[in-house]
Amino acid sequence: MTAVDFEAFVGELARAAGEAVRPFFRTALSMRDKSAGVAFDPVTEADRAAETAMRQMIMETFPAHGIVGEEFPDHQPDAEYRWVLDPIDGTKSFICGFPTWGTLICLEHNGRPAYGMMHQPFTRERFMGDGARASWSGLNPHGTEISHHLRTRPCATMAEATTMTTSPRLMQPAERDRYARVEDAARLSRYGGDCYSYCMLAAGHVDLVIESGLKPYDIAALIPIVTGAGGLVTTWDGGDASQGGQVIAAGDARVHELALALLNG
Known part of the structure; x- marks a missing residue:
């Protein structure tokens, strides 16, 4: 099974994580510091809610798959297929109300990243790639969903x-x-x-x-x-x-x- 076979499921994971996270953004959310006094490293209710939602879906749909996430212990980390999850990458931006954060979802096959998505549920953008191609999807000013391929730009110096x-x-x-x-x-x-x-x-x-x-x-x-x-x-x-x-x-x-x-x- 290739990464492309999982694209629809990754989209469902992103949707579930977004529904868990979005109600917390720009609100008086609960937060604790998980840094043990070394450097400020906040974790919010939103982080845990989003990762819990994604883990439950993965374990129900693909019980043989492994899961590595930020908020909870690893699950079957040596599995052939493994999901690597960061429910809110950019938590400090999140708690400051800036939209420069996102949910990261990766499917690895035999330890190598095969498919990745960055979902920004507030701006309703998705960036996706499988190593051979990459794309963006989002909404135009009229609220219609659009998409296009991504390409880096040349830079020689x-x-x-x-x-x-x-x-x-x-x-x-x-x-x-x-x-x-x-x-x-x-x-x-x-x-x-x-x-x-x-x-x-x-x-x-x-x-x-x-x-x-x-x-x-x-x-x-x-x-x-x-x-x-x-x-x-x-x-x-x-x-x-x-x-x-x-x-x-x-x-x-x-x-x-x-x-x-x-x-x-």
């Missing part, structure tokens, strides 16, 4: 590049120094965005996204979207990014090579 990171303060000091070399060489740098930044890269509006300290559920769903749009996603040393850590996404292989050289001195 750092002087042309727009780069994004959620925040350099999330990096270790040495990583911050390495990232600063890229930022200093870029035409434009912007902060914030979380998963939305990768989708804007896939859509051809951003050239580089550079992060560190990511978990698998932060990046797995975004890899098939970016690569399906013609980009690439690696670690800072050019390796496999599906397990998170230090991650760089680029829309053009040329600017990816230049950014890696700056990151690695």
Whole structure:
């Protein structure tokens, strides 16, 4: 069974997660800090409600599949097919009322991301990819659903590049120094965005996204979207990014090579 066979089901997962999350957005929602005093890391009722809804649907429909999510323990993580879920990527944006967050849903086959979706239930956008193609769907000003293919844009030099990171303060000091070399060489740098930044890269509006300290559920769903749009996603040393850590996404292989050289001195 291929990833395309699961597309309709992924859409249903996104719908259920959106229905669980949307009533909490821009409200006085319940929140606790799960950081154990290290750094502010909020988790909300919305996170848990959305992941619970998705887990229940997966276990009822595909009982042999595994699940790895942010809010609950792993379920059958060594299964041939495994779902990697982040109910709200960008929780800090969520609690501040900014719409630069989304639900990340990835289907892995034998440990490799095969299909990914980023669903933004407030703006009613979906970004989808399977590594070979990527697309966007949403509503036009008249409320009619529309869709189109995604494609990254060409970028040959750092002087042309727009780069994004959620925040350099999330990096270790040495990583911050390495990232600063890229930022200093870029035409434009912007902060914030979380998963939305990768989708804007896939859509051809951003050239580089550079992060560190990511978990698998932060990046797995975004890899098939970016690569399906013609980009690439690696670690800072050019390796496999599906397990998170230090991650760089680029829309053009040329600017990816230049950014890696700056990151690695």
